[in-house]
Amino acid sequence: MKIPYLTLVQPVSNKTYNIMPLKKIIVRKKTKYQDVVIADLDEYGISLILDGYIQSTESDEYIYHEVLVHPAMVTHPKPEKVLVIGGGEGATVREVLKHNTVKHVVMVDIDGELIELAKKYLECMHKGAFYDPRLKLVIADGKEYVETTNEKFDVVILDLTDPYSSKLSLELYKEKFYRKVRDILADDNGIIVTQAGSSFFFENVYRKVLEAVKSAFPLIREYNVWIPSFSYACNFILASLKLDPLNLTVEQVERILKERNVNTKFYSARTHIAILNTPIYRNPLIQT
Numbered sequence: 001m002k003i004p005y006l007t008l009v010q011p012v013s014n015k016t017y018n019i020m021p022l023k024k025i026i027v028r029k030k031t032k033y034q035d036v037v038i039a040d041l042d043e044y045g046i047s048l049i050l051d052g053y054i055q056s057t058e059s060d061e062y063i064y065h066e067v068l069v070h071p072a073m074v075t076h077p078k079p080e081k082v083l084v085i086g087g088g089e090g091a092t093v094r095e096v097l098k099h100n101t102v103k104h105v106v107m108v109d110i111d112g113e114l115i116e117l118a119k120k121y122l123e124c125m126h127k128g129a130f131y132d133p134r135l136k137l138v139i140a141d142g143k144e145y146v147e148t149t150n151e152k153f154d155v156v157i158l159d160l161t162d163p164y165s166s167k168l169s170l171e172l173y174k175e176k177f178y179r180k181v182r183d184i185l186a187d188d189n190g191i192i193v194t195q196a197g198s199s200f201f202f203e204n205v206y207r208k209v210l211e212a213v214k215s216a217f218p219l220i221r222e223y224n225v226w227i228p229s230f231s232y233a234c235n236f237i238l239a240s241l242k243l244d245p246l247n248l249t250v251e252q253v254e255r256i257l258k259e260r261n262v263n264t265k266f267y268s269a270r271t272h273i274a275i276l277n278t279p280i281y282r283n284p285l286i287q288t
Contacts, residue, residue, distance in 0.1 A: 090126025
């Protein structure tokens with residue numbers, strides 16, 4: 001195999017790496033919190049890389065962001081107020097704002113320098129979502145925001161860096177934090193969802209996150225979907241006080257998407273049912 005001269009060596013796990021052809025680095029900056037690289041990858045296009053880990057690429061970010069956002073949003077009968085923590089490239093709020101029921105979105109990210117870089121260089125991902133009048137952008141620690149806010153939310157979406165890739169979001173994967181999130185839900189219809197890394201490559205870490213969520217919420221649904229640029233099936237954990245995304249039928253999800261005028265590339269009514277019934281990937285060779 002001939003390795004291209006310009007490459008990105010991308011960690012998949014502690015022992016597995018991908019080699020990706022790299023056209024050019026658009027910008028690289030060490031912010032107060034993390035190493036930010038925005039690059040053009042040969043097969044994936046414009047890409048956001050934080051602390052050496054790909055977060056989003058132009059070619060496949062829609063898979064990740066649609067699957068993160070829409071199962072929770074569709075399950076809630078009328079999501080009007082939504083909190084997004086993380087999601088610096090702006091694609092998560094882009095998907096949230098597709099729902100015409102939404103009146104107010106608060107996006108909290110600790111890294112204001114990253115947000116400014118995203119506004120300038122990642123328009124292919126945020127699609128102008130940063131400038132939607134329904135969005136309130138707060139540069140702050142997500143943990144501190146949840147602990148001090150007086151606002152209540154219908155849906156809370158945690159689009160964080162992986163719990164094993166950076167210490168930046170580690171406190172936002174713990175039981176104490178999830179209990180605080182539960183306290184800021186507007187009512188019993190409240191729903192949260194978090195991305196949770198890879199159960200296949202980081203079984204121990206994933207299990208700890210899952211148990212932390214279970215300690216705070218009575219209803220838990222796990223699901224995962226393959227993300228090409230990650231080279232693994234990314235895990236998500238949806239939690240609620242009473243609403244179950246598995247109770248929705250294909251016809252109900254189709255009706256909700258149509259009524260809310262939500263257009264997607266990957267997520268659909270059938271996708272909703274499929275991902276919630278797909279087994280969670282686990283590696284039997286990794287000791288748990």
